[in-house]
Amino acid sequence: MKIIAFGVRDDELPYFQKWSQQHHIPVKTVKELLTTDNVKLCKGYDGVSSVQLKPYSKDLITQMRNNGIKYWSLRNVGIDNIDLDAVKQNGIKLTNVPSYSPDAVAEFAVLSTLRLIRQSKAYERKMRVGNFMWAPNIGKELHEMTVGIIGTGHIGGSALKYFQGFGCKIIAYNLVKYPEYQDYYVDNLGELYAQADVISLHVPLTNDDRHMIDDDAISKMKDGVYIINTARGELIDTDALIRGLDRGKIAGAALDSFENEAPIIQHDFKSFAAIPDAKLRNLMQRDNVLITPHVGFYTHTAVRNMVYSSLDNNKALFDSNGQTAPSLLKL
Numbered sequence: 001m002k003i004i005a006f007g008v009r010d011d012e013l014p015y016f017q018k019w020s021q022q023h024h025i026p027v028k029t030v031k032e033l034l035t036t037d038n039v040k041l042c043k044g045y046d047g048v049s050s051v052q053l054k055p056y057s058k059d060l061i062t063q064m065r066n067n068g069i070k071y072w073s074l075r076n077v078g079i080d081n082i083d084l085d086a087v088k089q090n091g092i093k094l095t096n097v098p099s100y101s102p103d104a105v106a107e108f109a110v111l112s113t114l115r116l117i118r119q120s121k122a123y124e125r126k127m128r129v130g131n132f133m134w135a136p137n138i139g140k141e142l143h144e145m146t147v148g149i150i151g152t153g154h155i156g157g158s159a160l161k162y163f164q165g166f167g168c169k170i171i172a173y174n175l176v177k178y179p180e181y182q183d184y185y186v187d188n189l190g191e192l193y194a195q196a197d198v199i200s201l202h203v204p205l206t207n208d209d210r211h212m213i214d215d216d217a218i219s220k221m222k223d224g225v226y227i228i229n230t231a232r233g234e235l236i237d238t239d240a241l242i243r244g245l246d247r248g249k250i251a252g253a254a255l256d257s258f259e260n261e262a263p264i265i266q267h268d269f270k271s272f273a274a275i276p277d278a279k280l281r282n283l284m285q286r287d288n289v290l291i292t293p294h295v296g297f298y299t300h301t302a303v304r305n306m307v308y309s310s311l312d313n314n315k316a317l318f319d320s321n322g323q324t325a326p327s328l329l330k331l
């Protein structure tokens with residue numbers, strides 16, 4: 001078997017090389033993301049490994065199949081950017097990595113929460129100009145707060161446990177109620193919004209939850225709520241978020257993922273003014289908003305697991321003639 005991997009970063013490369021040597025399977029690595037411009041490189045390979053937040057269109061997927069690809073293994077968990085009908089129609093077997101390091105993202109959610117409630121961004125700004133005064137940036141204490149976890153999958157479950165360690169009151173919402181979190185579940189999102197001081201999002205993006213945090217949802221939240229998004233930008237209606245921040249309803253927001261981030265993240269615009277998104281620039285200028293470029297996942301542990309699991313999945317698909325793999329998606 002032969003695998004081709006797209007969008008391979010320098011920090012991933014040693015893991016690809018090690019896996020390839022250990023399994024005696026050639027893996028060609030390509031720096032560029034998989035697009036219709038380079039899809040022809042797939043010819044002669046059995047499987048593809050890729051990671052990206054940009055869309056995988058029907059056209060691209062059809063061209064993958066036309067170039068002989070039957071097995072496609074993502075190095076990430078999210079599949080919201082993939083035309084899944086096209087994957088199915090083309091008979092491609094798709095795997096993701098549902099749990100490469102839930103702790104990486106969960107730790108980042110906690111970090112972001114603490115940075116927000118202790119106003120760390122304001123201090124960094126003040127100290128850069130020599131101001132070491134305390135006021136007015138007095139903090140709040142996490143253990144006195146109620147944290148609402150939306151989504152109790154791998155990452156949300158891990159976040160729940162971490163927040164619990166701070167002594168917070170935890171409430172949670174998930175469509176499916178898992179027995180291990182039964183003590184935390186509220187019946188509906190309205191209940192969670194009404195009680196939570198901090199709301200942390202850990203759900204995948206689907207057509208049902210796009211803009212779940214809109215004006216209506218925000219109006220049901222407590223005054224002075226903090227919103228943490230380490231999941232997908234499109235879960236939040238950015239205009240509604242800005243309105244909520246402007247009127248002080250929302251005390252702060254930490255967005256590791258933000259709307260329309262695909263053309264922004266992993267780009268160096270060289271200056272603040274050159275960032276091609278006015279709403280993002282607006283948010284970035286606020287002391288009570290933390291923007292980070294989708295790095296919650298980005299740890300050595302996670303990157304290693306993403307590469308190894310993707311390649312293991314791809315090999316399993318090949319070995320079983322497409323029948324099975326640890327994370328084969330049912331489409």
Ligand code: COI
Nearest residue numbers: 051052053076077078297
């Ligand atoms: C995911 O695993 O879906 C992420 O959000 C990480 C990113 C590298 C795509």
